[in-house]
Amino acid sequence: MSRSARTLVLAGVSVLALTACTGNTPKAEENAGNAPANQAAVKNDEPGKKVKIGFSAPAADHGWMGAITKATQAEAKKYSDVELVVAEGTNDVNLQISQVETFINQKVDAIVLLPFDGAALTPVATKAMEAGITVINVDREFDSPFAARTTVLGDNHGMGVSAGTYICDQLKGKKDAVVAEIAGIDSLPLTQDRSKGFKEALADCGLKVNNRVAAEFTVESGEKAAANLLQAAPKIDAIWNHDDDQGVGVMAAIKNSGRKEFFVVGGAGSANVMRDIKSGSSLLKATVIYPSTQGADGIRLARLLVQKKALGDLVEVEVPRTVQLYAPVVTKDNVDQYLPTAFES
């Protein structure tokens, strides 16, 4: 009996000891959400009515998703009139629904929601709207227009177009160039959109995707897919890899193979990829951004909507229904502009 009591104490002490060695937070916060201030928004930034915002997103099991949450929290901290309630990190729709229900009970003014599954969260988002709460839908769309006031989206199709156009420019005049594509999870609509845009842009300059493999957004799967691709294609001119998180594995496979005859374009826009681009010594020459600031933008829009302010620089007095963010190509020339908002994977 006393032995088990001792075990308990021991367990408690070791937990405390462990906590003491996990203090690596400051470094992670450095890069989160210090976006260049939008000059036009300055007047809107003046403190107004107190706004309580609830935020919920899927599990941060991917660099981009982790960055979404970090940037959102950092953005909310900038405003003295915003109180953020975070319920981050679940891939269980049942749990995410209850988080939104909790926000409704707490009578928040707005909810910024990146649903694990847009369709599955639609009923509870609609319920929140009916309760008079402003819902901002981020990244994965609901399937009802009544479920959100405003939707902030990335541009998956545009990512493919940007990547394809960049590769076309670089391979100008090379008619028999071999282009390869390393996609993300193939069954997701977002992957299909990216691939479609890529194919269309390449077709414009007479190129096509000669080799295509799919990974699963993880480092391990990226390494596997790239290794297979390099085996299958003895000579390649350009590779587009959809996702910079899986890109860590892709670059490892390329390094192991010793191949150097091609250049690589990334996707999503992680900070380490941008640093590689900046160094100029890597095979990575560019990446296409899928903004990880969507949640942060959701916070700003939620605040404007609740305080009944207009979006700066628009004549229209209402905040738009849909905001689709651009998918720019980052190269050595403009990398400094994007590095501050890039995410650490």
Place this chain on the structure above:
Amino acid sequence: MSEDITTPETTPSTQATVTPPATRNSARLMRSGVGRNLGLVVALVVLCIVGVITAGDTFATGANVLTILRLAAVIGVVSVGMTFVITGGGIDLSVGAMVALASVWATTLATQQLAADFHWIFMVTTALVVGAACGLVNGLLVAYGKIVPFIATLAMLAAARGLAEIISDRKTQIITVNSFVDFFGGSLLGVPVLVWIFLLVAAAGWVVLNRTTFGRRTFAVGGNAEAARLAGIKVQRHTVALYVLAGLCCGIAAVMLMARTTTGSSTHGQLYELDAIAAVVIGGTLLSGGRGTIVGTVIGVLIFTTLNNVFTLNNLSISAQSVAKGAIIVVAVLLQQRLARSSNT
């Protein structure tokens, strides 16, 4: 295995009325289910007190209690089925996958067409039949195929989710049968239908486990299968029935999740096996079988969902919550061991 099993678990309110006249009586009380559940009730009460202190204005409201119960309902029904399997000396790792498969199968276009033409009962029946059928396969593999439950249900975990992905093409299937959503999403006497279902399943589970021959046989089979066989119990047939029961519960949970999300998806029910096993084990059911309590399981589920709610209300991260969850499991099991040892000496 004698007193332990046959003593019905009492609810906290009746515990209070049983005032032990002598220490001998209280010792017996401790040995019975009451003692084991007492620790759990205390833990739940402590959690609630923490909730009231830290977020009193929203925690102690009717709406918040219903939010907790709605979240607990789905995983609670799964856990009741799990209690039977574990009490019978087995384990079922495939519950989450069965929930996913049942939800997908019950929301295919064909099933929904049938439901739209006749009655939503077709969708419910499909989910229940799919769940029970998966359970039947599990049971046959374990009882007659002589495969260890851990392995047999691990195989089902992989296969059922894979089949769900094939059927749905990894897309989210949206339910368009409004009568289904209206019925299960509604309330009866101010209490959500989902919560009623949970209560009914838990009550039925308690009666079956504690008041029927089937229940007594379950304890016997889980405690010592060989002795049960010699006593004339058809052990194999009984084992099959236990897994069918667990599968059936997964079918019910799938219907509840479908109503909550208005979708069927192969991603539903992720990691439910761990949530359910955790709830069952902290509830006081022996993982080696032979002892089980439905009341304990229900309180176990409530502890985890309340914990979740308190953390969300206080703006704490999911990661901190997972640490707390792990600590609760360890402390609960250590306490149980201590109680068991002290009642033996």
